[in-house]
Amino acid sequence: MKPVAAAIIAASVAFAPAVWAETIPESQASEIRLPDFTKLVEENGKGVVNISTVQKAKTLQGFPGLSREEAEIFRRFGFPFPFGPQQTPERRGTGSGFIVSSDGIILTNAHVVEGADELTVRLTDNREFKGKVLGSDKKTDIAVVKIEAKDLPVLKIGSSENLKVGEWVAAIGSPFGLENTVTAGIVSAKSRSLPSDRQYVPFIQTDVAVNPGNSGGPLFNMKGEVVGINSQIFSTSGGFMGLSFSIPIDLAIQIKDQLVKDGHVTRSRIGVGIQSVNQALAEAFGMKTPHGAAITQVEKDGPAAKAKLQEGDIIVSVNGQTIRSANELPIKIATFKPGTTVTLGILREGKEIKVPVTVEAVKDENASNAKPVAQEAQHGKLGIAVKNLSAEELKAQEIESGVLVTDVRDPALRAGIKVNDIILSANGRPVKNTKGLANIIKGAKKVALLVKRGSNRLFIAVDMAK
The missing domain is CATH 2.30.42.10 (PDZ domain)
Incomplete structure (x- = not known):
């Protein structure tokens, strides 16, 4: 499990007068039950796997980050660097995954398998298989692993779009290597953006106990359907603190399909710079409530420029789906196949208009650096x-x-x-x-x-x- 960097924040506590809970009638008490996860675990536990990784020891020549010529200069001036061959130790890791195809296709996190020289997948019946990474995508933290096996138990895929805040969910994984561990909680929030490089992931936040080793394991709803892939935790200690984050399964399946078919992921863009609309900007733009993504820059000859979008336009919807903040726009646009025409809801000069835009594939962009300019005024x-x-x-x-x-x-x-x-x-x-x-x-x-x-x-x- 990959911890999200966190700072310790002091919280003030206010005490309120005690309020006594009303006594629940005996007739109703028998009807109040906490959720029972036994059937869910019995039916789905076999589809969850443990993934062990090995990064072999390597011998590096010279000092890391320096060419041979540069290292020689430092050596001649007597710098105390170890200039001979450097040995990096063997590294081992563990994570989780789950089976999505009976012929051995497994979903997990990209950070679980990153840099692995050897991959071992262990099933609940203790059978072990060598795994091969078919593809991984760091920007969504999704990886697809293949093992040579048949007639494997397959988990049922649900819909993260239909998941509701407050709904009960459960996680199965291998925290600290403890295989097939079950924990449960509720959905705390949806569409969370985290301070990480996962800019294309609208995370599901839960209070399910997730720890290192849970990474890549499934998040279930009460129907026994996979609705997410456990990916990160928010922690000041490295362990669980009540905040865990999962990748929505709808997004994960889209990424999986591309990785299996093409070995890489293609995303779309419209060629704009954006920022969220806060209260101050909303008032300046004459909006009743702050929402949407304000366009700060339109790329020359890009899809947005061809559609006549302008700086100062506010994108409030994509194909009828509301854009609440700037973080949501690239996530939605990225899911469309390049060449697809989408309809954007645009707020311009206080009026909403519909603008069709044909998206294009994401490409590497070289940002230009502005030079200092003279001053007088x-x-x-x-x-x-x-x-x-x-x-x-x-x-x-x-x-x-x-x-x-x-x-x-x-x-x-x-x-x-x-x-x-x-x-x-x-x-x-x-x-x-x-x-x-x-x-x-x-x-x-x-x-x-x-x-x-x-x-x-x-x-x-x-x-x-x-």
């Missing part, structure tokens, strides 16, 4: 000093228009504006020069500024009434 009611940019400066920044921030005071300072930010638009209107910015904000109490900061773009709401 005059203060205004935003609390910033700005200057116009020359044609050469605009070209260097790869923008058509904008003004450079050279000094910051409140309220802009309080909102997060920084020196050397470039203001591209205000309340959805392009800023061509300093005079244009003054005209746009004239009479406004709140303004949403689209800012270019280095190679990134973001919206910042400034409340000029404070």
Whole structure:
């Protein structure tokens, strides 16, 4: 199980007057039962496997990270580095998985099998098989393992989309190598985004006891259907602390199908930079509640540009499914096959419109680095000093228009504006020069500024009434 980095946070506790629970009538007491997982375990335990991995000892020549020539220079100057062959010790690991095909297809986590030279899969009847990784995807932490066997017990796949918060769930796995351990709890939340590199995973949060070794094991609903793959825990100690996270099975099956067929995963994109809409931005954009993904940048010649999407547009839905935050947009778009046309709900100038966009395959993007620009300007009611940019400066920044921030005071300072930010638009209107910015904000109490900061773009709401 892969712990999510956590900080210890002190919590204040307020005491309230005691409230006595009402006595439950004897006639009702006999009807109140905690869930019984015995049937679930009896029917599904055999489909869960233990996965043992071995990374063989390796001999590395020279000092890691240095070429032979570089190491020789350090050696001649007497640096106390071990310049001879370096021996890395053998490493062993354990995790869980579950059978999804009777001919030996097994689902697990990518981090369980990562770097493994040998893979051993052990079934509940103690039979052991050598495993082969058919494919893995680090961005969703999904891996597919194949063993040479037939007529294996297969787990029933459910739907994570239909899973409800508060619903009882159970996990089966091998925490600390203790095979076929069963733990249970409830769904605490859905569509969680975690501070990790799993940007395409809307995690299921539960309070099911999950520990190192549970990784890759199934999360069941009360029907005995797999609804998730246990992947991470939130912990300050490395052990279970009541917060565990599972990959939705709907996503896992999509990834599995691609890995089995192609050996790799293809995702889609629309070519926009986005950020979530907070309360301040929602007020600046005239929205009743903060939701959706605000477009901060439209990639030239990308799918969004071809569909005439604009900076300042707010994406509120994809094919009718609501986008609550920016984190949800790439997750939904990634699931579509490249070349698919999706319908985006766009909030533009207070009105919602429908825009068809044809998605394309994700490709590696080389972000450009902005160079420092000269400073000179005059203060205004935003609390910033700005200057116009020359044609050469605009070209260097790869923008058509904008003004450079050279000094910051409140309220802009309080909102997060920084020196050397470039203001591209205000309340959805392009800023061509300093005079244009003054005209746009004239009479406004709140303004949403689209800012270019280095190679990134973001919206910042400034409340000029404070």
